[in-house]
Amino acid sequence: xxxxxxxxxxxxxxxxxxxxxxxxxxxxxxxxxxxxxxxxxxxxxxxxxxxxxxxxxxxxxxxxxxxxxxxxxxxxxxxxxxxxxxxxxxxxxxxxxxxxxxxxxxxxxxxxxxxxxxxxxxxxxxxxxxxxxxxxxxxxxxxxxxxxxxxxxxxxxxxxxxxxxxxxxxxxxxxxxxxxxxxxxxxxxxxxxxxxxxxxxxxxxxxxxxxxxxxxxxxxxxxxxxxxxxxxxxxxxxxxxxxxxxxxxxxxxxxxxxxxxxxxxxxxxxxxxxxxxxxxxxx
Numbered sequence: 001x002x003x004x005x006x007x008x009x010x011x012x013x014x015x016x017x018x019x020x021x022x023x024x025x026x027x028x029x030x031x032x033x034x035x036x037x038x039x040x041x042x043x044x045x046x047x048x049x050x051x052x053x054x055x056x057x058x059x060x061x062x063x064x065x066x067x068x069x070x071x072x073x074x075x076x077x078x079x080x081x082x083x084x085x086x087x088x089x090x091x092x093x094x095x096x097x098x099x100x101x102x103x104x105x106x107x108x109x110x111x112x113x114x115x116x117x118x119x120x121x122x123x124x125x126x127x128x129x130x131x132x133x134x135x136x137x138x139x140x141x142x143x144x145x146x147x148x149x150x151x152x153x154x155x156x157x158x159x160x161x162x163x164x165x166x167x168x169x170x171x172x173x174x175x176x177x178x179x180x181x182x183x184x185x186x187x188x189x190x191x192x193x194x195x196x197x198x199x200x201x202x203x204x205x206x207x208x209x210x211x212x213x214x215x216x217x218x219x220x221x222x223x224x225x226x227x228x229x230x231x232x233x234x235x236x237x238x239x240x241x242x243x244x245x246x247x248x249x250x251x252x253x254x255x256x257x258x259x260x261x262x263x264x265x266x267x268x269x270x271x272x273x274x275x276x277x278x279x280x281x282x283x
Contacts, residue, residue: 007201010038012047012059014186016154017240018081018089018247019060021216022209024227029208034201043111043154044186057194058205060186062113067263067272073189074281076206079213080251081186082258086173088243090115090185091157093140094149094167098174102129107136107143107150114185114262115153117272118171121265126178158243159236181258182248195281203283213249220244 013023030037040047040056048065050056052072060081066073083090094101101123108116116133123129136143136150140160143150151171152160172183188209195202216223220241224230230237248255256278263275 006036007034007198008036008038008057009201009205010040010055010057012051012056012061013039013041014044014047014060015041016043016089017158017243018154020227021213021223021244021249022060024212024216024223026209026212029212030205033204033208035205045111045113048113051189051191054191054193056191058188058190058202061189063184063187063259063262064114064117064266064272066187066189067266067275070273070276070279072192074192074195074279075251076188076190076209077280077283078251079188079210080184080249080255080259082182082184082248082251082255083172083176083246084182084248084254085176086170086246087183087185088170088246089154089158090118090171091152091160092119092149092167092169092171093144093152093160093162094169095144096148097167098149098169099127101131101149102127103131104148105132105134105146107134107147109138109143109151109153109156110135111138112151112153115171116151117266117269118175118183118262119151120271121262121269122171122174122178124269125265126174158239175258179258179261181261182255183262184251184255184259187251190281199282202281206281206283217249 044062047059048061051059051061052069123131138156140150140152175183190202266272267274
């Protein structure tokens with residue numbers, strides 16, 4: 001009898017709530033599939049770096065990371081992390097309205113790549129502002145003590161409550177109103193070498209991942225109960241339920257159009273190379 005071959009897969013996990021529909025239950029679904037999974041967790045910029053340097057094989061990466069290094073990645077089809085209007089977790093916190101921030105110094109969380117680029121694009125091309133940006137460890141109180149505004153993302157942005165009055169601007173909502181397109185913050189990617197060396201295994205992982213996502217999105221109440229131990233009685237339940245319900249996880253035509261527009265602006269801002277056609281691994 002032929003021995004079953006085990007394939008090592010170094011899998012990146014972004015430790016934000018918006019990735020919960022992808023990850024909850026994935027371990028169980030992958031059992032017996034021939035994978036030896038090595039999980040690596042971190043914020044988006046850390047996962048980007050590990051993918052770029054070959055320390056991971058498959059992971060959700062920042063959409064701008066893909067644009068900046070398209071030669072290193074192939075995309076998993078139809079999967080993303082995005083928003084059609086407000087996201088609630090990509091926020092500009094400021095001491096005055098965004099319209100008054102021309103010339104202001106703005107602190108950017110070190111955990112962000114795509115959202116930081118989105119902010120720069122909006123300030124430059126929508127508002128015609130000139131700003132100075134500094135990258136800081138994610139600590140909103142300290143960031144606002146140093147700067148007139150700061151960018152927060154992820155769970156910290158979703159749950160942050162300030163003791164003092166501040167303005168909160170949802171950047172994906174501003175983008176939606178201005179550009180008329182959804183915004184894609186993240187894409188699932190595989191390193192080209194891994195995808196080419198393990199095409200069947202990559203295809204199998206993709207099918208399992210997509211199936212797991214679809215199952216979790218069908219019943220968000222169950223996802224929050226099983227994945228986070230939350231029920232209707234918990235204070236955070238409505239916030240997280242509404243948050244996940246409003247996000248988009250499908251890279252369909254509208255999301256691709258928004259992604260293409262984002263890439264064009266990033267190139268115009270001279271922070272990224274000219275975008276090429278998206279390349280998906282053959283499944």
